[in-house]
Amino acid sequence: xxxxxxxxxxxxxxxxxxxxxxxxxxxxxxxxxxxxxxxxxxxxxxxxxxxxxxxxxxxxxxxxxxxxxxxxxxxxxxxxxxxxxxxxxxxxxxxxxxxxxxxxxxxxxxxxxxxxxxxxxxxxxxxxxxxxxxxxxxxxxxxxxxxxxxxxxxxxxxxxxxxxxxxxxxxxxxxxxxxxxxxxxxxxxxxxxxxxxxxxxxxxxxxx
Amino acid sequence: xxxxxxxxxxxxxxxxxxxxxxxxxxxxxxxxxxxxxxxxxxxxxxxxxxxxxxxxxxxxxxxxxxxxxxxxxxxxxxxxxxxxxxxxxxxxxxxxxxxxxxxxxxxxxxxxxxxxxxxxxxxxxxxxxxxxxxxxxxxxxxxxxxxxxxxxxxxxxxxxxxxxxxxxxxxxxxxxxxxxxxxxxxxxxxxxxxxxxxxxxxxxxxxxxxxxxxxxxxxxxxxxxxxxxxxxxxxxxxx
Numbered sequence: 001x002x003x004x005x006x007x008x009x010x011x012x013x014x015x016x017x018x019x020x021x022x023x024x025x026x027x028x029x030x031x032x033x034x035x036x037x038x039x040x041x042x043x044x045x046x047x048x049x050x051x052x053x054x055x056x057x058x059x060x061x062x063x064x065x066x067x068x069x070x071x072x073x074x075x076x077x078x079x080x081x082x083x084x085x086x087x088x089x090x091x092x093x094x095x096x097x098x099x100x101x102x103x104x105x106x107x108x109x110x111x112x113x114x115x116x117x118x119x120x121x122x123x124x125x126x127x128x129x130x131x132x133x134x135x136x137x138x139x140x141x142x143x144x145x146x147x148x149x150x151x152x153x154x155x156x157x158x159x160x161x162x163x164x165x166x167x168x169x170x171x172x173x174x175x176x177x178x179x180x181x182x183x184x185x186x187x188x189x190x191x192x193x194x195x196x197x198x199x200x201x202x203x204x205x206x207x208x
Numbered sequence: 209x210x211x212x213x214x215x216x217x218x219x220x221x222x223x224x225x226x227x228x229x230x231x232x233x234x235x236x237x238x239x240x241x242x243x244x245x246x247x248x249x250x251x252x253x254x255x256x257x258x259x260x261x262x263x264x265x266x267x268x269x270x271x272x273x274x275x276x277x278x279x280x281x282x283x284x285x286x287x288x289x290x291x292x293x294x295x296x297x298x299x300x301x302x303x304x305x306x307x308x309x310x311x312x313x314x315x316x317x318x319x320x321x322x323x324x325x326x327x328x329x330x331x332x333x334x335x336x337x338x339x340x341x342x343x344x345x346x347x348x349x350x351x352x353x354x355x356x357x358x359x360x361x362x363x364x365x366x367x368x369x370x371x372x373x374x375x376x377x378x379x380x381x382x383x384x385x386x387x388x389x390x391x392x393x394x395x396x397x398x399x400x401x402x403x404x405x406x407x408x409x410x411x412x413x414x415x416x417x418x419x420x421x422x423x424x425x426x427x428x429x430x431x432x433x434x435x436x437x438x439x440x441x442x443x444x445x446x447x
Binding site: 067068073088 | 213214218219222223226227230233234237238241244245248249251252367
């Protein structure tokens with residue numbers, strides 16, 4: 001723990017070099033499920049940022065008191081509590097979105113990114129860097145979600161945030177929405193394309 | 209004295225305190241947000257009721273539109289007589305599971321459309337393959353002709369059973385009749401290309417969603433049959 005932590009790196013690494021989705025390939029299941037439309041993708045991203053940042057801070061504050069043999073349970077209790085609070089808030093203030101996200105908000109609890117960050121970072125670092133790490137990783141996750149959601153909604157429904165963006169004359173000339181984009185497999189393929197572009201731009205990430 | 213953080217006593221006290229703290233936080237959130245959540249759930253229910261009569265309110269106008277179109281709501285019993293109570297508060301799930309049809313409380317919503325005609329909206333509730341399914345059917349004032357239907361589900365398979373919530377399925381119900389030669393026969397749901405054994409009107413089920421389709425059929429049968437006396441009175445009144 002003696003090593004000096006570079007706050008900037010802690011915050012910005014998860015955006016690209018160490019992105020939880022496209023580099024560590026964590027949290028893929030929710031990427032498949034909630035990205036058919038941009039709005040739920042954005043809300044899911046924000047929810048993960050909030051839960052990850054606060055659970056990181058709480059675990060970091062408690063880190064010296066947690067008995068090692070139940071540390072995973074303690075992490076789960078904290079995460080589960082925060083997730084339920086987020087779920088309740090969504091039900092009260094964004095009912096339609098919470099209906100679309102349904103079980104996936106609850107499944108943030110089992111999102112591997114959370115457990116990974118708590119175990120790998122918050123257990124060994126002070127609250128402030130843990131907070132940055134949480135927000136950074138949450139953003140890294142949210143960015144990918146929004147990119148995937150953008151392409152899937154644009155090509156699958158011709159809309160963005162529910163507003164029609166592809167003009168009517170395109171449809172008049174025979175353009176049709178690609179129904180496959182709305183189905184889960186296309187999320188995987190879009191994520192794969194993002195990984196492809198990302199790796200070809202970052203040579204040091206390429207495996208032999 | 210140094211605290212032994214690995215001792216059993218410490219571990220147990222630690223987890224008890226943590227759980228109580230988290231539990232208190234959750235209870236507080238739940239209590240303070242309850243009113244808004246109930247309001248949202250009610251607005252969603254109103255939206256569904258209106259959807260069965262082909263009314264799609266704008267966002268944020270659901271309650272206004274509900275109060276505008278739903279001019280009356282009441283509860284009847286299986287003999288068609290009105291009983292006391294607020295139709296909107298009836299738990300359709302519990303009622304649909306009451307085996308004794310004579311003891312069920314049956315909500316009716318009267319919807320007056322822009323052109324002045326009245327539609328009668330009845331709630332239904334049943335089971336699909338993975339979980340509950342429910343919906344609302346609206347009838348013309350003759351008590352027999354279906355004007356529209358709205359179905360929803362909790363977790364039916366996307367692309368298969370979940371198709372019941374699509375207009376492609378629910379629009380099939382429009383114009384069907386519940387009374388055939390004076391006999392009360394709720395609409396049946398059958399496999400595409402087949403016909404029901406009786407004389408009732410029917411709609412095509414969903415390919416690959418057989419159990420959900422059958423669920424819709426038995427839901428309609430179970431939930432609409434108790435309304436027979438009420439609908440019969442309606443149909444004789446208008447004749």
